[in-house]
Amino acid sequence: MTIERTLVLIKPDAVKRGLVGEILARYERKALRIVAMEQREVDASMADKHYHEHLDRDFYPALRSFVTSGPLVALVLEGDDAVSAVRLLNGATDGRRAEPGSIRGDWALSNRENLVHGSDSPEAAAREVGLWFPGLG
Numbered sequence: 001m002t003i004e005r006t007l008v009l010i011k012p013d014a015v016k017r018g019l020v021g022e023i024l025a026r027y028e029r030k031a032l033r034i035v036a037m038e039q040r041e042v043d044a045s046m047a048d049k050h051y052h053e054h055l056d057r058d059f060y061p062a063l064r065s066f067v068t069s070g071p072l073v074a075l076v077l078e079g080d081d082a083v084s085a086v087r088l089l090n091g092a093t094d095g096r097r098a099e100p101g102s103i104r105g106d107w108a109l110s111n112r113e114n115l116v117h118g119s120d121s122p123e124a125a126a127r128e129v130g131l132w133f134p135g136l137g
């Protein structure tokens with residue numbers, strides 16, 4: 001058993017659509033534990049730090065506008081293989097191709113406004129948890 005922590009963002013589209021509770025329920029029912037959670041307004045500098053590996057991508061300006069467009073909910077989840085468990089629950093990046101039953105597959109129809117973020121590796125999770133929740137031990 002590998003207990004991991006991972007960083008999740010419930011993105012501004014999900015907050016605007018009133019899906020925060022539904023999305024949280026999916027993680028909780030999977031037996032992932034909420035270690036920290038906060039609603040935040042994100043500025044461009046924080047968006048650039050979070051998505052630093054995407055800064056040079058052609059879609060990044062649109063992604064930055066999207067994640068700074070309104071409040072989001074940042075949280076840290078903990079559990080066995082939490083990083084991959086969350087990615088499976090989130091579904092494929094493009095909501096139009098995401099598997100039914102996943103969060104994106106059930107509720108997203110866009111490759112940008114796709115409701116959630118999950119760290120893509122344990123190394124990324126450690127960096128992102130430190131960025132969003134520096135006080136977390």
Ligand code: RTP
Binds near residue numbers: 116118120
């Ligand atoms: P995330 O980081 O949010 O968990 O999503 P992901 O790993 O599935 O996708 P990634 O490749 O890391 O992309 C980060 C976010 O950028 C937006 N995106 N827009 N072609 C596009 O317009 C495009 N491609 C990606 C999405 O919001 C994606 O989640």
Ligand code: MG
Binds near residue numbers: 118120
């Ligand atoms: Mg990613």
